[in-house]
Amino acid sequence: MDLRKFLYKGDDLGVTFKEDGTTKIKVWAPNIKNILLNLYSKHDSQRLIFSKNMTKLEDDVWSIILKERETGYLNLDKFFYDFKVKHMDGTEKYALDPYAKSMASFVPNEDINNIGRGAIVSLDSEEAGIKPRSIGMSNLGSSTDMVAYEIHIRDFTIGIDIKDAGTFKAFYEYDEGIEHLKKLGITHVQFLPIQNYFTVDEGNKGYNELGSSYNWGYDPHNYFTPEGWLAADEENPYGRIKELRNLVNKLHENGIGVIMDVVYNHTYNWDIFENLTPGSYYRMFGESISGGTGAGPTLESRNPMVRKLIIDSLKFFIDEYGIDGFRFDLMGFMDIDTMIEIRKAVGDNIILQGEAWNFTDLPINEAPVKGHIANYPHNIDLAVFNDSTRDSYLGKIHEKGFIQGNYDFPITDVCRAGIIGNIIDYYNKSVSIDLYHRFAYSPNETLQYLSIHDGFTLWDKINLSYDGTMIERARLVKFSLGMLFTSQGKVILQGGTEIGLTKPLGAIHQPKDPEADRAHTSEFINFDDDIGNITHYHENSYSSSDFVNQIRWTRKDNSLFKGINNYCGGLIKLRRCANAFRYSTSENIKKGLKFILVDDFNAYRVIAYTLDNTIEYNYGAGIERIPYNKFLVVHNASFETLNLKDNEFLAKMEVLVDSEKAGIIPIKDTDIVVKDGSLKITANTTVVLGIRG
Known part of the structure; x- marks a missing residue:
């Protein structure tokens, strides 16, 4: 089968409810002998109650209609299911429906059959809550008016005394936190991954000081199901649906849009799709699956059915959860044609941005990467994270930048490139002409930032790289924010930056931290009063403890950080009230x-x-x-x-x-x-x- 030519155009993959009360399940699965559907009790996702072979239709789509006279149940709402697939070599594997809209509560373990089970749900059910309506960019004057605020759902509330801390529910019930975002003036929140991921015990939600059940979420498991670990009620398959909808509705009511961080470049392991249909979803080099991301097997976005899965997933979150934009993790592994098709599918009002590092397993002419301007998909309002600005303003990793007094050539010239939004056709002798730093055809292709979830926080970066008092460090934070918010392009702020976000790794945490060697110290550090005598600060806390990752809201009461918060809010207000700081076109920047x-x-x-x-x-x-x-x-x-x-x-x-x-x-x-x-x-x-x- 030539996967490059195959495309099933139907919109009925996964579960649909028929008018006669029966339930239909369809799945695309070429290169297999047979699929057995297993149905599990809604009261116990481990209790098998019914099995039946699915029927192979045209185009390698398998289907089954579940009827009361066969299953013994009139209504299969909230029942669970998976597939038992017989491969061409006679082996049998359990598989998860790629289009499952919710799932049973999941606990990762070493069982080879532990692949997760889908839930039979209706997004129109009252239990699913009120469906939000996407606002996209409609709260902006233009796309460069965006000021996004990146946050992990758990980090937002895990450090405060609130019921169900660390969940969607706690987020939307934390009125003081919502009010903080509103007063700060941000236009959108950008959630770290909220699609179901693999490596957390969804029922283990307690505050964790030493680490073991925490993850940023860059280990995809299913692309349609919200993550149960982030839901107060992970057992009821409607719980996560309703809570996420409530959160989006609450933010929209406060004039704040929602961007999802999505991970379509890889999955956690190859079982997720290979168990269902070998060789159909992952990028192959000969007989081997690519592991080019270093984080898991690479999805082959050039295969039409993989591209369809990605686009169907994006549209699903827009239609069913009112999502307003997407941030694409490791976007260089997704081909250019897929990014163009995504823009066509979601329309012009949805925010699209991604990581476009020169890091890919695609031919360079097919990869949307920063600096390769002839190949990049221009004119589709797709912004890239601009490390040129981060590294020149603030310094790359352990280096100092312009802000800390590093004026070595060409740093100041690269800073000026950031000031103009890194557009390619602005001519001035004082601006860097390096194409890596002058990559944008339009300012809406530039996403300006100083810090983000991976890397040092702004406060920690300055703490580690500048020898000065706390007051002097706060001055440098304000200076860096002043440069950021007066630069052309779009802007994203790491959540908590405005109140001195820090990621300290204490000596007691180091033995259990999976990336303890990524926490650093220097001769310059000062000790912050609210975290104690800690010398190391994390720059890759993807699976660290809550102590490392949480937002420390009590810092708002510290006059030093309160001053930064007010300063940041003032800059955002100035930027949004004056078009000059965020021109929408290159022509206007030049003029x-x-x-x-x-x-x-x-x-x-x-x-x-x-x-x-x-x-x-x-x-x-x-x-x-x-x-x-x-x-x-x-x-x-x-x-x-x-x-x-x-x-x-x-x-x-x-x-x-x-x-x-x-x-x-x-x-x-x-x-x-x-x-x-x-x-x-x-x-x-x-x-x-x-x-x-």
Whole structure:
């Protein structure tokens, strides 16, 4: 069978309920001899109550209709099922339905038949809760108006005293947390994976100090079922459905959209699809399955039925859960044509963004990777995580960046590339021309960030790389946020950054942490009062303890972190109230953003530019344009106060951002002094000046 040419176009894979009350189950499975459907009790997913061979139809689709006279049950709602598949070589394997819409509670173990069981559910049932409606980008003025907030469902509430902490339910019941997000001003939350993953005991939800039952979720098990470990009620197959719907509805009610982190590049192990149909779902090199991701077998997105699975899954979460966007993990392993087809399938209103590292097992001309601009699928509003900005502003891994005083060539020039959203056709001698840093045809292809779930948090990065007091470190955090939110493109913030998110690994945690060697220390660290005498900070906490990963909400009461929170919120408000900080097209960036001081003695440590705020008028619901026709932004990365001179500095300019405050209200009590032709700017500071229209 040529899998590249095969496509079943029906929309009835998985479970459907027929009008006569019977239940139909269909599955695509070529290259096998037979499938036996096993039905299990709704009261005990281990108790087999009925088995029957499925019928092979055209196009290698197998089907069965379950009738009362055969099963003995009028209604199969909440019953569980799996497949027993006979392969061509005579071996028999248990298999999970790839289109299962919910599952039995799962516990990973060494049993070779432990592959998980699907649940027979109706998404239209009252038990499934109220179906959300996707808002997509409709709360934005343009796609570059997005300010996303990445968060793991569990981390959001596991550290507080709330019932069902760490679950969808606790998230939407934590009103103080929702209010925090709303007040901060973010437009969307981006959840780490919430599709069912393999390596957690779904019933083990207690607070875990030393680690063992925690995972970020990059170990996919099923692409249609919400993860039961994140649900307060994992036993009832409707529990996870209703709780996720409630959470999306709650966020939408507060004007916040929802983006899902999705992992279609690999699955946890090859049994998940090979047990069902050998050689049909995974990328093959000869007789071997590719393990190029390093995280599991690679899905072959170029096979039409795999591409269909991906697109059906995405559309399912839009239609049934009101999801507004998707972040694609290791997107370089998904082919370009699949990404184009995804955009066609989901429409123009859904946010799409992904990891586009130059890391793939595809031919480079088929892989959507950053820096290969001739091959990248431009003009479909697909943003890439921009490590050029992260690494130049803040420093790569253990290195220092512009913010910590590293001005080695070409760091400052790469920073300027980030300022312009990394568009390819902006011409200025002070901006890097390296195609890896100038990869975007449009600013909506650039997702700007300083930290994300993998890597050091912003606070830890500065703690490890800068020798200074807590107050001085907080100043650098504000400076880095000032650079981030005045850069063109889209923006994503790691959840908790605004209150000093940290990932400390204590000595008692190290023996049980699976990646203890990825926690680092340095001669510069200060000890934070609320975490004790801890010297190591994690940059790969995918299976660490709750102590490492949780958001420490009590930090909001610390004046230092409260100041960062207010500063971050002020920057977000300024960005959203002024189109100039987020132009929607490359043409407008070229027209509206002009660098100054590029020939100044301080040009290696100062980045300055003007912004025309009259070019666009794109504002989200409830957001009004502030009355400034022009802005001047200056980033002083030196460790001294500077007196800069340029004709663009005017005495009538108002200070909106300095080293202490940020927002849309002019700052009166400030150390920034602006006169006609000169600016006095403090050390390690982003300054934004505005001229009223």
